[in-house]
Amino acid sequence: MPSMSSARLAALTVAAVCSAAAVVPTIVFPTPAHADSVRIHDIQGTTRISPYAGQKVADVAGIVTAVRTYGSSRGFWMQDPSPDDDPATSEGVFVFTSSTPKVAVGDSVTVTGTVSEFVPGGASSGNQSVTEITKPSVTTVSTGNAVPAPVVLDEKSVPDEYAPTGDTAAAGSINGLTLAPSTYALDYYESLGGMNVQVADARVITATDPYSELWVTVKPHEHPSRRGGTVYGSYDARNSGRLQIQSLGSTADFPTANVGDTLEGTTTGPLDFNQFGGYTLVASALGTLHSGGLERETTKKQSRDELAVATYNVENLDPGDSTFDKHAAAIVNNLRSPDIVSLEEIQDDNGAADDGTVDASETVNKLIDAIVAAGGPRYDWRSIDPVDDQDGGEPGGNIRQVFLFDPERVSFVDRAGGDSTTAVGVTKVHGKAQLTASPGRIAPTDAAWSNSRKPLAGEFVFRGRTVFVIANHLNSKGGDQGLTAQYQPPVRSSEIQRHAQATVVNAFVKDILSAQKNADVIALGDMNDFEFSDTAKILEGDGELWSAIKSLPRSERYTYDYQGNEQVLDQILISPAIRRGCDFEYDSVHINSEFSDQISDHDPQVLRFRP
Template sequence: MTLAVALPVTANAAPSPDALIAEVYGGGGNSGATLTQDFVELANKGAAAVAVDGWSVQYLPASASAASTWQTTPLAGSIAAGGRFLVGEAKGTGGTVELPTTDATGTIAMSGTGGTIALVSGTTALTCKTAAACAADPSVKDLVGYGTATVVREGTATGNLANTTSAARGSALPDTDDNAADFTVGAPTPVNSKGQTPGGGDPDPDPDPDPVPGDKRIHDIQGSGRVSPLVGQQVASVPGVVTGTRASGDRGFWIQDAQVDGDARTSEGIFVYTNAVPFTVVPGDSVLVSGTVAEYRPGGDTGTNQTLTEIATPTRITVVSQGNPVPAPEVITPTSIPEAYAPDAGGATIETVPLDPAKYALDFLESREGQLLQVDDARFTGPVNEFGEGFITTKPRQNPAARGGTVYLGYDKPNSGRLKVKAGSAALPKANVGDVLKGATVGALEYTNFGGYTLATNSLGTYTSGGITPEVVAGQRQSELSVATYNVENLAPGNPQAKFDRLAGAVVSNLKSPDVLVLEEIQDNNGATDDGTVAADVTLAKFVDAIATAGGPRYQWRQIDPGNKTDGGEPGGNIRVAFLFNPARVSFVDKPGGDATTPVAVVKDRGRAALSVSPGRVDPANPAWNSSRKPLAGQFTFRGRTVFVVANHFNSKGGDQAMHGRFQPPARSSEVQRLAQATSLRAFVDQVQAIDKGANVVLAGDINDYQFSPALQKLTAGGAVVDLIETLPPLERYSYVFEGNAQVLDHLLISKNIKRYNYDVVHINAEFADQASDHDPQVVKVRPSTGHAVVDEVLFLVEDLLERLHQV
C-alpha cells in the first residue's frame, strides 16, 4: 500500500525537497509538432509520496501585465516517491502522437515559446505578477519561467522553446531556483505516473500468465565488439537476474544472464536505463526486459570516450520470480587484466577493432561490461572525490609508490590495473591514497566520464586506513635559499577563509616558510566575476595576512596583471603567477617598466647577466602563450649572489583525448602548445647563460606536463637546466594524482652550475580526499653559485664552518 503524505509547503525561494515541476511544453498540436497536446510534468524527488489533492498547476503568459490572469488546472491524487505526474493541457490541430494517459487534464492553451508555470498548494488563482511577489506567496510550491518569460520566473528563464522542444530538469532533478541552470531545452519526453511514454504503452498492460524469454539474450545485445550489433533496435523479454540498482543520477538497474555463450568477448551483463521512470525491482529478481538497445557515450556523442551498451527506455519490465541467487561475481586477481592497455589503431577508433580480452586491458574490461566483478583487498590509488568516486588498483605491485599510489612513468606505462570505483548501492568512504578495502569489494562494471571503466559498488570490503600523513620538510639553513612552487587552485578573495588558512598553514608548517614562493592560479580581486577586473592585490594581501597569522614571515609580493581574459583559466578569474618573498632573507631587485605586454630582456651589467625589467614577462607576444599564462621572471639577491627565478604555468591538457577512450593511441593535442612554450622559455635561459654561464637560474611552476614529455625534454636538452623530479627514484616522481595515476605536472628546474641543493616534493594534497589544492608543492634549497667554482668551494666551506660555530 502506498501512503500519501501531505508535506509542509515552502515558498519557492527555497529549493523543493519533494514535489516540483519537471518539464513544461506548450507546442502541442502546433505546426511542426509531433505531440498533439501541451503538458506539464511534475516529479517528486522526496522519499515519501506527496498528496496533491486540492493543489493546482497554474499558467501566466510570458509578458505579464496588470490585466493578466493566472489560469488553473486542479489536481488530485498523489505523486509517488521518485515518481512522475503528467498534467495534460490544451490540444491543437496538429501533431500525430498522443500523450500517454494523463494523471490530470486541463484546458490551458500554453504558449509554445514562453510563459510561467506554477505548482500551487491550492486552487485559487494566483495574483502575483512579479518573481518577488510569487516568492512571498506561501502557496507557491515551485515556479518555472520558460522561454520568453520576462517577469515571473526563478532566476533567469529557461532557454527559448519552440513547437518541437520542451524545457526539462536533468535526471537528478536539480533545483537551484535558477530556471536557466536547472532546465535544459530538448525534445519533449512526457512520462505519467505509471511510467508510460508516448507510444510506449503500459510497461506491463497485460502480463503473460507464463512469461517466456524473447529470442535475444544479453550476450546477443553486447556482441563481440565494443558497439552492440543491435544498437537502435527494439528487443523483447530479455532475461536476466537483477544484480544491483541505482535510484539517483542515471537511474536504472543491472541484470546478468546465468546462461553464458562461451565467447570470452561477449558480456553477460547489461545496464537497464530507466531515467526517471520508476522501477520496483530488487537484486535477486528474475526479470524480462523489453526496450531499445542504445550506446551511451558519457560526455557527449562527439567526445573521445567509449560507449556503454544499455537497454534504454524500457517499455516492459516483468518480474518472473523473486529471491533468486544473484550470479557470483568474477574475481579479478592481479593477473586477470592484461598488462598491455589498448590495441594500437594508429590514432583511429578502436570501436571497429575486434576485441582481444586476453591481450589488452581495455578489451578485457569491455568484455565484462555490465557484469558483477570482485576485487579483493582493493587499494586506493586515487582519493575519493566530492562526487564519491575514487580509483583502486587490481595490480598492487604495478609501479607502486611507497605511500600507496601507482606511479605513471611513461606513455607506454599507463598502469592497466587502475579501475574507477563509485557508488552503486554502496557508498564509498572518504578514502585517501593507500587506504584499503580489506576483503571483497563487489559491483557491476560500467563505463563513465572522467575515468572510463568503473565498478559501481554493491558491497565493500572493510575500510582500512593506509596511514599516510601530510609531509613536512626540514627548514633551510642560513646559507640555503629556499624556493618553492605551489598551485593554489583558483585562489580568490571569495574563497572561504578556511582555504586561505589551510594553504597558509602549509606554507609555514609543511614548507617551513620558503624564502621565495612561486604561486600559480592566483585569481583577480573578484574571482570568477567577469567584469573586467584584473588586479589581484586583494587576493595576495589576504594570503599574505593568513601566512603571517599562521606564524610565518610578512611576505612581500611581485606580479604583473594580465590583460583581461587573455591568459586562460576560469572565465573572469584572470589567473596569473606571482612571487612571494621573505624580505628578511632575500631581496627583490625591482626594475620598473614591466607590464602585460613588455618582454623582459637579458642585459649585461658589469659583465654579469641582469634583467631589463623586474618583474618582467618572458616573450609575452609569442603565439605560444596565447590564452595561457606568461612566464614571470624576477631578479633576486641572496647573500650577495644574484638568482633569477621564473614563475611558470603552461597551458592545460584540456582537449587531449582520454587515455581510456575510443581513439588509440590518444592524441595529446595540447602538447604542441606546451612544446612551443618550452622552446620560448628555453630561449630565455639560453640568453641568460650566453652572457653569464655561471648565472643561477630557477624555473618553477606548473608545467602541466610529465618529466618524459616533449616540453620537458626541450627544457633540459643539453643539460642547461636540471629537472629535479628526475633526481628522485622513479617511484617517487609525482606531485598530482589523475584517474588513479600518480604523475608529475609541477616542476622545479635549476641551472647546471648549482651543484649543492636539497629537493623534495611535499605530499600534502594530491593523495588526500580532503584537499586545500589538487597539487602538491615542491621545495628546493640551493646554495647559489658565485659563478666561480673555486670561489664557491671556499665560500661554502666558510659558510659551513660559521653555521657549525653558530650551532655550538
C-alpha cells in the first residue's frame, strides 16, 4: 500500500479541497443492512490496533470531514456525529480510496471495506499504525450536512505525561495497551485519530520546512526557550504540546513561519499520523500568520587576549552550492570571525559525484575567499582527506572536518605523519603534551569509526600557550525510533556506535592530560547527541572534559530544532584547565535552526577563553 500523507509525498501542485456546502440540520443515515452494523468507534476500539483489523466491515456510517485529493494516499476522513461515551475510542477514520475520492465535505456516507493497520515508513520504522478502511465501496446518502465540531487541543486538554511504558511481553510495544487519554499525551492524540481537531493562536516552535510543514505548541508555557521555541531538556521531558501542521489543500499559500511566530485564530482539520512527524493536524483551515519578529543572533567579539573557538556544521557544503556568501557573512558578522573554526560537513570538490575524488581544496578555498570578501580575515586551514566512501554522509560527498584559523591571531603546529589511516598519538616532551602528528586523525581504523567521520586533532598556539583542539562529527541519530513510536521508550540504536566513538575520544583526551595535567583541550563539533545524554557523559568521563553549553541557562541550551523540540547536538567540551575559574564565555549563536530560510540546520557555537 502506498505511504501516508506527509507533504513530502504530495505533488507540487495540489487540487483544492472541496468546501462544505450549506448546513442541513438533519443527518440522514440509511437503515442498517443488519442489526449489528459496525460504528467507527467500534473499528477504532480502545487500543491502537483495531479489533476489526483484517476484517471486512459493511455500512459504516459517517460525515465526510476532509478530503485528500493529492499524493499517494488519496482518500477522505469521516466522523460519526453520534459519539459513544468512551473517551478512548476515536469517532473518526481515514478511508483510503487510492484515487481521487468522489465525495465532498459534509456528505453523509456509508462505507463497506476492509479494516487495515497501515504503518507509515514500514514496520522496521517502529512507527505506530494508522487504522484505515481500504478497498472501499462508498455510498453517498445525503449532502450538505454539518461537519462535527472540532475537538479543541489546548494546554488543559493535553496531558503533561507523554507516553506509557511499553508492554515488556510485547517487546516494549504500546499497541496492545488500553488507551488512557486523560493520562498520556500519545494516548490522547490516538483517541482522536482521524477526528476533526482544532488549535487556536498557536505559537510556532519549528519553522516552516521545504515540505510545507511546521510545528506549533498548544502549551505555550511548556519548557519555553527565550526566543519562542520549546526546549528538549531531558528524556523525561518530551514536550507533549508539540504538534505538526500540514496543509490539506494547496501548499502554495502555506505560511512561511519562523520560531516565535503565531498562527492567529483557529487552525482546523483531521488529526493524522505520518512517517515524518507522528501526529499531525492536516489543516483544511489555517490560522493567519503573525510574525514574532525573530532576528538572527550576533555573538560578542573576542578581546585581544581571548581565544575564540567555534564549531559550525555547514551541511554538505560543496563548490556547487549557492550558500558560500551566506556562510561567510555568518562567520564574519554573526560569529565575529573566531580565531579557530571547526567546520563539519565539508564535502569534496565535486560534491555528491561518486568518482573517487576526495580532495576538498576547492570547497574550502571558496569559503575562505567568501569570508575575505565579507570583510573577514584570510583564514588558513588544515584537514586530512578521508579514504573514498569510508566516512559516511551523502554518498560520494566524502564529508570531513576542517580547521580554519586566523594566522594573524593563532598559529598551527604542523607536525608530519598524519594521514587518513594513521592514528595520531600523544607524547611528553619537556614536561608538556605533544601530538605525534598535527593534524592527525584519532584511531581512524578503529571499528568505532566504521562508515563515520574520524576525529581530527590539531595543535594550536595562542600567545605562547598550546591549545589542543579535536574536531568531531559523531555517528548520526538516523535510524533511532521517533518519540511517537509504538515502542516506549523509543529505541536509540545509533547510540551503540556513538558511545564507542565517545569512549575513543575520551581516552585520547586522557592521554593528553596524563602527559600534561593542565593542558588546554577542546573537543568540539557535531556530537549528534544531547548534553544530558550518555554520549556526553562518556565524553566527559571522570572530569577530563565538560560540555560548556551547560554553562548557559536551560532556556538557551539548543543548537538544533527537530519536530518542535529545540535540542543540543553541537557541543564544545573543555578540559579542567579551561573550566577552572570559569574564565570563559559560551554562546550558542542562533542563526539557523529557528528560521525557515536557514543555510544550515545547525546553529554554530562559540567559546571564548584566556589560555
